[in-house]
Amino acid sequence: MTLSEGTGLQTPAKPGPEPAPPGGRKRPWAGEAGESVTRNLVLVGVLVALIVxxxxxxxxLYGNSTWVWTNILSILQLASVVGVVTVGMTFVIIGGGIDLSVGAIVALAGVWCTTLATQSYGAGGMIFTALVVGVAVGLVNGLLISYGRLVPFIATLAMLVAARGLAAAISGKQTQISANTFINGIASTKILGIPVLVYILAAVAVAGWILLNRTTFGRRTVAVGGNPEAARLAGIDVKRHTMLLYGLSGLCCGIAAIMLTSQATSAQAAMGNLYELDAIAAAIIGGTLLSGGRGTIVGSILGVLIFATITNLFAINGLSTEAQNMVKGGIIVAAVLVQQFRFQSVTRLFSRT
Incomplete structure (x- = not known):
C-alpha cells in the first residue's frame, strides 16, 4: 500500500512483473493456447520433413512442378474422407468418449443410400438418407452410453459389429452401384483446379473449429471431457451433451459415406474398413487427449494429412503396405508417449538439473 499525495489515503500498490517460472526465463508459449500452437507447428514441421x-x-518426380501439384491434390483427396470422420471423432474424444463404429456407420449409410428404393428419389434423397442414417446410429450410440451407462468402448464395438451386419443384410453381401450422375460426379468435379472433396473437408473442418472454439457447445464439450462431475454441478446436462456428441460423429460419417460412394461410384458392407483406427490415430497425433478435455480441429486435420502423406510417400517409393502400417503404429505409440511425458515436464527436469 502507498500514501496518495495530499490526501493521506492509501491506494493499492501497482502489481510487479509476473514472476518467471523455475529455470529462470519465462516461456514464450505458456498455457494451453501456446502449447497447441507449438504442437501444430511441430506437425507442420513433420509434414515438411516428409516432403523433403x-x-x-x-x-x-519432385523436379516436375506439374507432378508435384497433382500429387498434392492426390494427398488432399486421399485425406478428405478420413478427415471428415476425424472431425467428428475429435469431438467425441474431447468429450471423454471413443467411437469404434465410425467405419461401420460409413458403410451402413453408404449401402442404405445406394439401394434402388433410395436412388429413385434422386441425389437429394440419397444425401438425406446417408445423413439421417449416420445421425440416427450415432444417437443410438450416445443413448446407450449416456442413459444405458455402457462403457463407450463396449457400446461402439457392439455397434461396429451390428452396423456391418445390417449393411451386409441390406446389400445382400453385394456391391451396390450408384447410378446417380450428380453423386458420382462429386469426386471427379474440380473448382479452380481443386477437387470438390477437398472443399467439403475444408468446410467441415472450419465448421468444426467454429463449433469447438466459438460456441457454448464447444466449451461444454471440453468441460464434460475434462471433469464430468464438475460439468454436471455447473448445470450442464452431461448425458444429453454426450448423446449429441455421438450424433455429431454420426453426421460426419454420413457426409463421409456420400464422399466415399462418389469416389467408388458404389457402396458395399466392407467400405470404410479401419476408418476408426485412422481417425483415432490422427486425433491423437494432433494432440487430442484420449482421457478427454483437450484437443484441436487443426491438429487433427494435420494428423490426417501426415498419415495421407506417409501413404503417398510409401506408394511412390514402391514400399509395401505392411511396412507402412508398422510405421503408422510406431507413430501412434510415440504420440501417446509424448502425451504421457509432456514437453513441459521435460523442460522442468532440465531446469532442475
Whole structure:
C-alpha cells in the first residue's frame, strides 16, 4: 500500500512483473493456447520433413512442378474422407468418449443410400438418407452410453459389429452401384483446379473449429471431457451433451459415406474398413487427449494429412503396405508417449538439473 499525495489515503500498490517460472526465463508459449500452437507447428514441421524425404528419394518426380501439384491434390483427396470422420471423432474424444463404429456407420449409410428404393428419389434423397442414417446410429450410440451407462468402448464395438451386419443384410453381401450422375460426379468435379472433396473437408473442418472454439457447445464439450462431475454441478446436462456428441460423429460419417460412394461410384458392407483406427490415430497425433478435455480441429486435420502423406510417400517409393502400417503404429505409440511425458515436464527436469 502507498500514501496518495495530499490526501493521506492509501491506494493499492501497482502489481510487479509476473514472476518467471523455475529455470529462470519465462516461456514464450505458456498455457494451453501456446502449447497447441507449438504442437501444430511441430506437425507442420513433420509434414515438411516428409516432403523433403520424398524429394530426396524421388528427385526426378519432385523436379516436375506439374507432378508435384497433382500429387498434392492426390494427398488432399486421399485425406478428405478420413478427415471428415476425424472431425467428428475429435469431438467425441474431447468429450471423454471413443467411437469404434465410425467405419461401420460409413458403410451402413453408404449401402442404405445406394439401394434402388433410395436412388429413385434422386441425389437429394440419397444425401438425406446417408445423413439421417449416420445421425440416427450415432444417437443410438450416445443413448446407450449416456442413459444405458455402457462403457463407450463396449457400446461402439457392439455397434461396429451390428452396423456391418445390417449393411451386409441390406446389400445382400453385394456391391451396390450408384447410378446417380450428380453423386458420382462429386469426386471427379474440380473448382479452380481443386477437387470438390477437398472443399467439403475444408468446410467441415472450419465448421468444426467454429463449433469447438466459438460456441457454448464447444466449451461444454471440453468441460464434460475434462471433469464430468464438475460439468454436471455447473448445470450442464452431461448425458444429453454426450448423446449429441455421438450424433455429431454420426453426421460426419454420413457426409463421409456420400464422399466415399462418389469416389467408388458404389457402396458395399466392407467400405470404410479401419476408418476408426485412422481417425483415432490422427486425433491423437494432433494432440487430442484420449482421457478427454483437450484437443484441436487443426491438429487433427494435420494428423490426417501426415498419415495421407506417409501413404503417398510409401506408394511412390514402391514400399509395401505392411511396412507402412508398422510405421503408422510406431507413430501412434510415440504420440501417446509424448502425451504421457509432456514437453513441459521435460523442460522442468532440465531446469532442475
Amino acid at each position: 524425404i520424398g524429394a530426396i528419394t524421388q528427385p526426378e
